[in-house]
Every structure is written in C-alpha cells, then in structure tokens.
Amino acid sequence: MRKLFAAIVLATLAIGFVGASASADENPSPAEHRRLFREGAKLWPVYCNTCHNARPGSEKAPYEWDLIIMHMRTLGNLPAGDVRSLVEYLKSR
Known part of the structure; x- marks a missing residue:
C-alpha cells in the first residue's frame, strides 16, 4: 500500500512539473496556433484514428x-x- 501511495505521489509531482514547464508554450501566437x-x-489519422473515434475537443x-x-x-x-x-488540434476541435 505504501508503494502504491508513493507511486501516486511521485506521478502527481511529475505531472505538476511537466505542466509547469509546458505553461510557457501554452499560448502560441495565432499564426503558430493555426499551423x-x-x-x-x-x-x-496517423497516430490516433487507428484506435480512437474522433471526439469533440469540448x-x-x-x-x-494534456494528461491524455x-x-x-x-x-x-x-x-x-x-x-x-x-x-492543439484536440483542444481546438
């Protein structure tokens, strides 16, 4: 049980650090967003459509x-x- 708790805490911390470092690039310029x-x-279709149906970004x-x-x-x-x-594609559909 302690190992599971430790793994969850470490994963949460890692996600927090990744999210913090990604926040600088979170708002690309409009031209960069379109690209x-x-x-x-x-x-x-190359990576996702072979296993997943398209879903609305909302x-x-x-x-x-981000987590997915x-x-x-x-x-x-x-x-x-x-x-x-x-x-960017998934969030904007």
Missing part, C-alpha cells in the same frame, strides 16, 4: 487533454513536436 492545428489534423477540459496526450505519448512513443500539434 499547429493544421499539423495536428494531419497527424490525427468533451474534455484542456488539462484532461502525455499517457498516449508514452504508449505510442510519439515525438514531442507531433504531440504539441496533436494537443
């Missing part, structure tokens, strides 16, 4: 998309640049 959105739309809160994509990045071994584009 990331278009790139994410092209990457969705189905999840922005922080939930972090989990899927690990499972799918996704490159960081592609992940950023996918997150």
Whole structure:
C-alpha cells in the first residue's frame, strides 16, 4: 500500500512539473496556433484514428487533454513536436 501511495505521489509531482514547464508554450501566437492545428489534423489519422473515434475537443477540459496526450505519448512513443500539434488540434476541435 505504501508503494502504491508513493507511486501516486511521485506521478502527481511529475505531472505538476511537466505542466509547469509546458505553461510557457501554452499560448502560441495565432499564426503558430493555426499551423499547429493544421499539423495536428494531419497527424490525427496517423497516430490516433487507428484506435480512437474522433471526439469533440469540448468533451474534455484542456488539462484532461494534456494528461491524455502525455499517457498516449508514452504508449505510442510519439515525438514531442507531433504531440504539441496533436494537443492543439484536440483542444481546438
């Protein structure tokens, strides 16, 4: 039980640090947002559509998309640049 609790605490701290470091890039310029959105739309069928149906971005809160994509990045071994584009796409649909 202690190991499980320690793992949860460590994971929470790691998510907090990742979220804090990502907040600087959270608000891209409008031109950068459009570029990331278009790139994410092209990457969705490559990485995501093989297992997942398309969902509206409003189905999840922005922080939930961040957590989901972090989990899927690990499972799918996704490159960081592609992940950023996918997150912008998912949050903006």
